[in-house]
Amino acid sequence: MKRLLFISIFAIMAMCATASAQEPVYCIDGVLCTLDIVKQRANEIESIMVVNDRETLSNYEKLWKMNDNALTSVICITTKANEVQEEEWLVVDEMPKFMGGDLNTFRMWVMQNVRYPEEAVSKRLEGHVIVSFCVGKDGYIDENKILVLSSPDKLLSDEVERVLKSSPQWTPGKQKGELAIVKFTLPVNFKVVKDLEVVTPDE
Numbered sequence: 001m002k003r004l005l006f007i008s009i010f011a012i013m014a015m016c017a018t019a020s021a022q023e024p025v026y027c028i029d030g031v032l033c034t035l036d037i038v039k040q041r042a043n044e045i046e047s048i049m050v051v052n053d054r055e056t057l058s059n060y061e062k063l064w065k066m067n068d069n070a071l072t073s074v075i076c077i078t079t080k081a082n083e084v085q086e087e088e089w090l091v092v093d094e095m096p097k098f099m100g101g102d103l104n105t106f107r108m109w110v111m112q113n114v115r116y117p118e119e120a121v122s123k124r125l126e127g128h129v130i131v132s133f134c135v136g137k138d139g140y141i142d143e144n145k146i147l148v149l150s151s152p153d154k155l156l157s158d159e160v161e162r163v164l165k166s167s168p169q170w171t172p173g174k175q176k177g178e179l180a181i182v183k184f185t186l187p188v189n190f191k192v193v194k195d196l197e198v199v200t201p202d203e
């Protein structure tokens with residue numbers, strides 16, 4: 001096992017050396033991460049790929065809200081668990097639609113339905129909750145694939161999860177004419193301003 005871990009890390013470092021002169025960017029199963037996280041999950045790695053074609057990099061820049069031409073390469077890592085599951089897309093030919101709109105429409109719906117937990121307000125808990133979720137081929141958010149990537153406190157992330165699980169049906173996405181599972185990342189900001197509590201989806 002230790003030998004396999006060493007080989008995986010060595011392969012990643014070798015790719016980084018040839019991918020770009022800039023600081024490398026990593027993602028695991030489509031989610032941005034640091035090299036430290038990659039090292040921690042090295043035994044889960046199924047495959048490693050360097051993405052450097054401009055069209056794909058442009059899609060990643062839009063997905064991760066980066067400036068144009070911010071990326072020169074991305075080290076894409078697929079885990080064993082994700083490999084055996086049905087493919088989850090980050091970008092497809094026809095992206096899922098929510099109430100006739102896009103992810104921004106869903107952001108507004110989340111903002112209208114999230115309620116600042118009273119206990120969180122009394123404790124003045126605030127900050128960013130970042131979650132990823134998948135819109136399935138049936139148009140519904142898969143409750144089993146809601147993942148909290150970052151949260152100041154469980155009270156806040158639990159509330160965001162509650163709202164995601166109550167989401168109305170989307171129009172599912174399609175890739176090459178076939179229904180596809182599409183993964184999104186959504187940041188939600190909780191902030192206490194004097195006696196008011198404010199919940200906003202981050203831009």
